[in-house]
Amino acid sequence: MTNHRAARTMSVIGAVATVAALCGCSDPVEYRGADSGIDGVLWRQVADFEDPLAFHAPSSHDPEEYLAGLGGSRWDGTAETIPDLRSGGVALYDMSWTDSTARFSVFITSGPRPDVPTEDGRTYDGPSQVYTCYGITSELDPAQKSATRTIFTECPDALVDQLPEDAAFASGEVFDG
Numbered sequence: 001m002t003n004h005r006a007a008r009t010m011s012v013i014g015a016v017a018t019v020a021a022l023c024g025c026s027d028p029v030e031y032r033g034a035d036s037g038i039d040g041v042l043w044r045q046v047a048d049f050e051d052p053l054a055f056h057a058p059s060s061h062d063p064e065e066y067l068a069g070l071g072g073s074r075w076d077g078t079a080e081t082i083p084d085l086r087s088g089g090v091a092l093y094d095m096s097w098t099d100s101t102a103r104f105s106v107f108i109t110s111g112p113r114p115d116v117p118t119e120d121g122r123t124y125d126g127p128s129q130v131y132t133c134y135g136i137t138s139e140l141d142p143a144q145k146s147a148t149r150t151i152f153t154e155c156p157d158a159l160v161d162q163l164p165e166d167a168a169f170a171s172g173e174v175f176d177g
Contacts, residue, residue, distance in 0.1 A: 029127050031170040038174055040119045042130045045110035046175055049090050055106070055136050055147055063097030063140055067104065075107075075159070082158055087111045088129075091159060100141040105152070107133045107159045109167070127168035131155060134172040 031038040053071050060066040072090030073083030083091045088111020095104040109131040118124050133155035138147045151172040160167070 029166075029168040031130065031168060031174045033171070034173060034176060036170065036174045038130065038170055039113070039124065039126050041116060041124075042110045042113050042127075042170075043175065045088060045113070046108050046130060046132065046170070049088060049108050049110075050106075050175065053090065053106075055138070055149075058102075058138050058140050058145060058147065061100075061140050061142055063100065063102040063138075066102050066138065066140060067092075067095055067097065070104075072106075077156075077158075079158065082162065084162070085109045085111075085159065086162055093156070094135075100139065102138045102140060103135065105133060105135045107131065107155055109159075109163060112164075127166045128164050129167040130170045131160065131163060131167055132170045132172050132175065133159075 049072075055070070058066050059069060070092060072092045073085070074095070075081050075083055075091045075093040077093060083089065085091060085107070088109055091107040093105050093107065095102075097103065110129050113124065113126075113128055116124070133152045135150040135152065136147055137150070139145060149172060153171070155169065160169075
């Protein structure tokens with residue numbers, strides 16, 4: 001009798017696990033840290049949007065001029081100005097400045113991953129897109145130019161909600177290097 005009960009319990013546990021997997025009830029995919037295991041194709045897609053912005057190489061001493069010169073869409077936090085990032089891109093938000101400092105937040109999404117094999121030739125079976133966000137503080141005083149990044153643990157829902165349901169968060173340090 002005990003073996004029958006144990007077998008039935010194991011069957012129920014297996015059924016629950018199968019239902020959870022099929023309904024998408026498992027934890028969402030996230031990538032954190034330099035050795036996150038993120039797909040190389042998606043990593044490069046994010047880098048292609050991020051690298052040209054040169055956040056860490058301010059070209060101006062004037063904060064307003066510096067911010068105006070950065071690429072990417074602007075989002076003021078309202079529903080009316082949410083940029084369309086479904087194909088990938090950059091949104092800058094929470095922008096502010098003083099006489100010598102510019103502060104802003106960055107949201108980057110890879111856009112859809114092309115249907116190509118992984119770098120090791122396997123069929124890809126991960127998320128269709130990845131996204132990241134972080135804050136930047138740029139000190140623009142000519143004597144002390146610097147840029148500091150603050151890694152965020154989550155991104156604004158209004159921006160994430162326009163992405164496919166399987167889009168995965170990737171912490172900012174995933175893209176270092």
